[in-house]
Amino acid sequence: MDNVDALRAELLAEVEQAGTLDALEQVRITALGKKGRITERMKALGGLDPDARRAAGQTLNAVKDAVSEALEDRRAALGDAALNARLARERIDVSLPARPEARGRIHPITQTIDELTAIFCEMGFTVAEGPDIETDYYNFEALNFPPEHPARQDHDTFYLQPDAEGRRKVLRTHTSPVQVRTMETTTPPIRIIVPGRTFRSDHDATHSPMFHQVEGLVIDKKTHMGHLKGCLIDFCRAFFGIDDLPVRFRPSYFPFTEPSAEVDIGCSRKGGGLTIGAGDDWLEILGSGMVHPNVLRYAGIDPAEYQGFAFGMGIERIAMLKYGIPDLRPFYDTDLRWLRHYGFVPIAQPTVAGGL
Ligand code: PHE
Numbered sequence: 026m027d028n029v030d031a032l033r034a035e036l037l038a039e040v041e042q043a044g045t046l047d048a049l050e051q052v053r054i055t056a057l058g059k060k061g062r063i064t065e066r067m068k069a070l071g072g073l074d075p076d077a078r079r080a081a082g083q084t085l086n087a088v089k090d091a092v093s094e095a096l097e098d099r100r101a102a103l104g105d106a107a108l109n110a111r112l113a114r115e116r117i118d119v120s121l122p123a124r125p126e127a128r129g130r131i132h133p134i135t136q137t138i139d140e141l142t143a144i145f146c147e148m149g150f151t152v153a154e155g156p157d158i159e160t161d162y163y164n165f166e167a168l169n170f171p172p173e174h175p176a177r178q179d180h181d182t183f184y185l186q187p188d189a190e191g192r193r194k195v196l197r198t199h200t201s202p203v204q205v206r207t208m209e210t211t212t213p214p215i216r217i218i219v220p221g222r223t224f225r226s227d228h229d230a231t232h233s234p235m236f237h238q239v240e241g242l243v244i245d246k247k248t249h250m251g252h253l254k255g256c257l258i259d260f261c262r263a264f265f266g267i268d269d270l271p272v273r274f275r276p277s278y279f280p281f282t283e284p285s286a287e288v289d290i291g292c293s294r295k296g297g298g299l300t301i302g303a304g305d306d307w308l309e310i311l312g313s314g315m316v317h318p319n320v321l322r323y324a325g326i327d328p329a330e331y332q333g334f335a336f337g338m339g340i341e342r343i344a345m346l347k348y349g350i351p352d353l354r355p356f357y358d359t360d361l362r363w364l365r366h367y368g369f370v371p372i373a374q375p376t377v378a379g380g381l
Pocket of ligand 1: 198199200201240241279282312313314335336337338
């Protein structure tokens, strides 16, 4: 009897000490399994005489019941503890923001390209590209710059080392060469914009030797100056978000357009600052014109059948105007403080419908 009491105490202690459901299962097996300590003793009852067997059987059954009950209680407790631990571990605070705010920023150049792409794509333009390293032919000659023409000097061109035949490639001084490249390979109608890098040997607060332009080209049978004006007025107003922004076309000269016009937008310089919109002053933002018949001819398009317009503008310049960025140089400094200040949150994709 004594050792049955001891067994009971021992098993109940083991049950109490089991720290996990697995450990508890081991305790159950050692006590009540096929070869468990209680089971073995039950089997041994067969060797006793009937009275002793009844008495011992009752005692053993009581131990068995007590251990079973303890196992059950312990299993419930451990199960609750495991569930509570899991609930604590997987707890979600639904009042927190879905994600921590992204720390990376979209560079104002990229943002501006995305914005103007959204505007022109809405009008039916697609995006084209061309190489940064150009031949003299595409950068100048096919754009109707005669050899030795002074306008070539205006561009402060970076030349590469001459090749075996003495020909020097250039870092394109504008995106206009892509006009010719596109017309050579595309049958009109053509409606493209060409955002990209351009290079001129010039460096101060408003000029960088590497900068960005966006070119535009429209070629069709009856495209005329009215289309040029409508397209660029709509663009300026959409880009700056000012419905009644004054836009002025001023006669100008480019070898590759005739007639040519520079485009100014209205602004005010009262009080020292610069405000875009109605005012008594003007600010030049882009060059444009009707594609010169010679350029169409160079590109293999018949000027008797097709005509169109082109425009080009500096991306840094319109970004600085729109976002009030005073100095051009930090655009290329990769200074995180500048980027955090002037950059854009990545998920805020520019769309015409969503507002720019
Ligand atoms: N390529 C000219 C520049 O860099 C801009 C321009 C493009 C003007 C297309 C007219 C037509 O200044």
